[in-house]
Amino acid sequence: MSQTVNDRRPSSLQGATLPKWSPYAIAAGSIALGLGISAAAGLDSKIQWGLMAAVFFVAASYGIAAKVEGKRQAKDRVATSLVWVAFLLAVIPLVSLIWETVKRGVKVLDVYFLTHSMGLVTDTEPGGGIYHAILGTLEQVGIATVISVPIGILTAIYLVEYGRGRLAQAVTFFVDVMTGIPSIVAGLFVLSFWIIILDMGYSGFAGAMALTILMLPVIVRSTEEMLKLVPNELREASLALGVPKWRTITKVVLPTSIGGITTGVMLAIARITGETAPVLLLVWGSTFINTDPFDGPQASLPMYIYQQYANSGGSGAAYDRAWAAALTLIAFVMILNLAARGIARWKAPKTGR
Known part of the structure; x- marks a missing residue:
């Protein structure tokens, strides 16, 4: 009969360990x-x-x-x-x-700064605000969003649900190329076609078209990835019930991936909000309020920051206004990112117990 011996020596696999601190x-x-x-x-x-x-x-x-x-x-x-x-x-x-x-930025950032334009205020004088720049940015980004979102989402749907053959490969290739296009190139393209060839003049709409070019590949790529995450079983179950493919896409595929698509759109908007080069080439900027994006130069926050800092000499009222406008732009982009995260969490698939 064997006798069990308890060996109280530490195991060879357990050595000394440094404390957590x-x-x-x-x-x-x-x-x-x-x-x-x-x-x-x-x-x-x-x-x-x-x-x-x-x-x-x-x-x-x-x-x-x-x-x-x-x-x-x-x-x-x-x-x-x-x-x-x-x-x-x-x-x-x-x-x-x-x-x-x-x-x-907090030195001059107040209600007056947000609700007044530069008007007749010179760069060396205190006062003035960014109301005209905020209005221009909202209009230019809004127009770019209205144009690019439906085109980008429909392109992604084609690539995932219908795209086969050389046409789909060509579309994918050009989307990849557009992803790496510098913003100045998009601005030059719109400048040569819209302003020089068609002689349409400088306007907020011209800047919005350049922003659209920058938004499209981001929306297409993000939407494409979200659509690929939808399980094929959901599509097959819908098609097995006799539901047409277009209705399966609108009633099954898109609602399932709407959270990720919305997040991609919001991040694309945040990506173009701070673009300066296209606005510098196509919109020019103005110290007065211009509510018509289709006629005449229009201000924007990136352009306002550039102009105020360039004319400040590193100090003075214009220098403070440039930092305050930069803080406003950062806050705007941060709000968009928080909204994207909130929508993604709200629309995320709920798992049961």
Whole structure:
């Protein structure tokens, strides 16, 4: 009869483990070491000591983990450290940008600034506002959205539901090419065709056509991907019941993917809202309120920011107005992104228990 012996020795697979607070301690030590070396060497740039601290953090994470936990676990710690360093390198500039814009933009951002135009106010004088620029941006982006959304969605439906052969391949190829077209090229195309050849003149509608060219590939691609996510079983079940294909698309496929399609449209709108090059070429800009996008130059927020900063000399009332307009534009794009996320969550498929 054998006797069971309880071995209370620790398993060979279980070694020493660093405490949970060790990454924070290593990070604090790396920052202190980077600051100390920067101070001793007389380095004034925050980027230099930040990069040194990042290098020290990765090296210390590997060295300490290799000493305590072994080389295999140390490699995992290094990979995690590199992910955190890359995350901070991406987030810190964004946070710095937003902080700088908010700090400088709130100086003149008030109700008066949002409800008045520049009118007869010169660039060196205080006062004035961005009402005419907000109105122009809304009209130009609105026209571009009205044109591009139905065309983009119908093109995506064709590619997913009907597209076969060379025509579908050609459409896919040109959509891919349009995705990488710089905004200045779209502006030059509309300038040569609409203004130079047809002699239609500068207007908000001309700028909207260039924005449409930039919106279309984004909408087509996002809608196409959302339609591909719809299970084929839903299509087959509808067709098996005798429902025509066009009705299956409108009653089954589109309602199922409407959340993702709406999100793609909202992100496309946010992408073109800050475009400056097409507006600079085709709309020109104006200090007065122009509610007719089809006649005469019209202001827009990107153009307003460019003009105010170019005429400010780096200080003065125009400089403050440029930052306030930039803050308004960031807030507008942020609202669109939040709306897109809300719609996507609202229209997301509900799973039962």
